[in-house]
Amino acid sequence: MAEVSQDSGSHKKGDGKQRAKKASTRIDFTPMVDLGFLLITFFMLTTSMIKQQTMEITMPSDKKVTEENQTVAKASQAVTLILAKENKVFYYFGQPNIEGVKETDYSSKGLRSVLLEKNYEIAKQVEDLKIEKTRTKMAEDIYRKQLSEIKAGKNAPVVRIMATDDATYKNLVDALDEMNISSISRYAIVDLDSISKQLVDTKIKL
Amino acid sequence: MPKVKVARKSTHVDMTAMTDVAFLLLTFFMLTSNFVKKEPVVVFTPSSISEIKIPETNIMTILIDRQGKVFFGIDGQDNRMQLITKMSEKYGVKLSEKEIYTYTLMDISGNPIEAMGVYLGMKMEERDKASNNLGIPVDSTDNQLRNWVKIAREINSNSRIAIKADETTPYPVIKKVMKSLQQIDENRYNLITRLEGAAI
Numbered sequence: 001m002a003e004v005s006q007d008s009g010s011h012k013k014g015d016g017k018q019r020a021k022k023a024s025t026r027i028d029f030t031p032m033v034d035l036g037f038l039l040i041t042f043f044m045l046t047t048s049m050i051k052q053q054t055m056e057i058t059m060p061s062d063k064k065v066t067e068e069n070q071t072v073a074k075a076s077q078a079v080t081l082i083l084a085k086e087n088k089v090f091y092y093f094g095q096p097n098i099e100g101v102k103e104t105d106y107s108s109k110g111l112r113s114v115l116l117e118k119n120y121e122i123a124k125q126v127e128d129l130k131i132e133k134t135r136t137k138m139a140e141d142i143y144r145k146q147l148s149e150i151k152a153g154k155n156a157p158v159v160r161i162m163a164t165d166d167a168t169y170k171n172l173v174d175a176l177d178e179m180n181i182s183s184i185s186r187y188a189i190v191d192l193d194s195i196s197k198q199l200v201d202t203k204i205k206l
Numbered sequence: 207m208p209k210v211k212v213a214r215k216s217t218h219v220d221m222t223a224m225t226d227v228a229f230l231l232l233t234f235f236m237l238t239s240n241f242v243k244k245e246p247v248v249v250f251t252p253s254s255i256s257e258i259k260i261p262e263t264n265i266m267t268i269l270i271d272r273q274g275k276v277f278f279g280i281d282g283q284d285n286r287m288q289l290i291t292k293m294s295e296k297y298g299v300k301l302s303e304k305e306i307y308t309y310t311l312m313d314i315s316g317n318p319i320e321a322m323g324v325y326l327g328m329k330m331e332e333r334d335k336a337s338n339n340l341g342i343p344v345d346s347t348d349n350q351l352r353n354w355v356k357i358a359r360e361i362n363s364n365s366r367i368a369i370k371a372d373e374t375t376p377y378p379v380i381k382k383v384m385k386s387l388q389q390i391d392e393n394r395y396n397l398i399t400r401l402e403g404a405a406i
Contacts, residue, residue: 029221036228043235054368054396055256059388083377163377169270170252170373172380173399177254189384
């Protein structure tokens with residue numbers, strides 16, 4: 001940018017004294033700003049600001065479980081979810097039986113209400129605990145401890161998640177997410193057994 | 207009639223304040239940035255309500271795209287150097303020093319170890335093409351993923367496993383990966399999801 005020197009023409013001709021030329025103290029900052037914004041743009045575009053969310057999952061060990069270590073769930077507590085194609089979910093309580101197999105979906109009115117109904121008592125206790133926590137400003141570790149105690153309650157349902165080969169990864173994550181939402185701590189991803197497969201196959205054909 | 211003289215104003219704008227702001231922002235971005243990891247395939251992760259954040263370090267990532275190709279990567283250039291060296295020794299694949307160096311520069315990659323030499327010899331643009339990424343074999347006859355994870359575990363015993371897969375990835379592929387991890391006693395891992403409702 002053109003600068004007009006402020007003292008140009010200020011000294012008269014014929015003046016014997018040679019005065020030092022006063023240089024302007026102004027510096028043109030425009031290129032510096034350009035550079036600054038260029039770098040900002042670079043950093044903005046290459047930065048990942050949002051940290052990725054994650055879901056923790058523990059799978060059962062591959063090692064053979066001995067008879068006495070095995071925890072046998074009561075049939076009344078057992079829920080089996082079968083994730084099928086086209087975002088369908090089938091579920092039954094207890095022992096596999098064709099009459100008991102029902103179809104639902106991943107919406108809040110579907111699978112969630114089924115699980116919450118089954119887990120009503122515990123879900124209510126968790127809800128109360130959350131209110132209690134905000135009211136009394138409970139410490140985080142105490143809250144966590146109480147939460148896990150509630151979740152491990154005697155009548156807590158045990159959910160088996162089975163997925164058919166037509167299911168997608170999203171279905172699996174959705175199902176696991178529903179476990180978290182409805183405060184179910186006892187669940188496992190297990191292989192689709194032949195009985196359940198048959199049940200679903202016949203149910204789809206109907 | 208007297209002419210009205212418009213006062214001539216200087217066109218000079220003081221840039222100092224703007225410079226201040228620009229450099230303030232620059233400092234902020236420089237200090238808070240951690241660079242986006244370059245991934246060979248774009249995956250759209252499913253959403254969940256989980257709010258646990260994934261750590262930046264001590265992490266091994268298993269990336270699964272919608273076709274079911276499996277990719278694997280660990281953090282840290284030194285770790286990757288050890289990983290590729292041990293892996294190529296195990297499979298008796300000869301890799302030049304330059305190829306090993308190229309591997310350490312990539313966050314995540316996925317190719318059968320036999321094809322690794324050819325892949326690493328390619329130019330950067332060539333490597334990005336999807337057709338050049340074959341994916342790591344996870345079949346029962348040739349389960350290389352298992353060995354990748356096993357060696358990565360030997361290098362860094364503290365690292366966590368994160369599985370990042372696309373929404374539409376078919377379940378059988380996920381099952382194969384989970385089974386492979388189960389075989390080497392890796393029973394705890396994280397599934398990367400995005401926050402419910404978030405666009406990215």
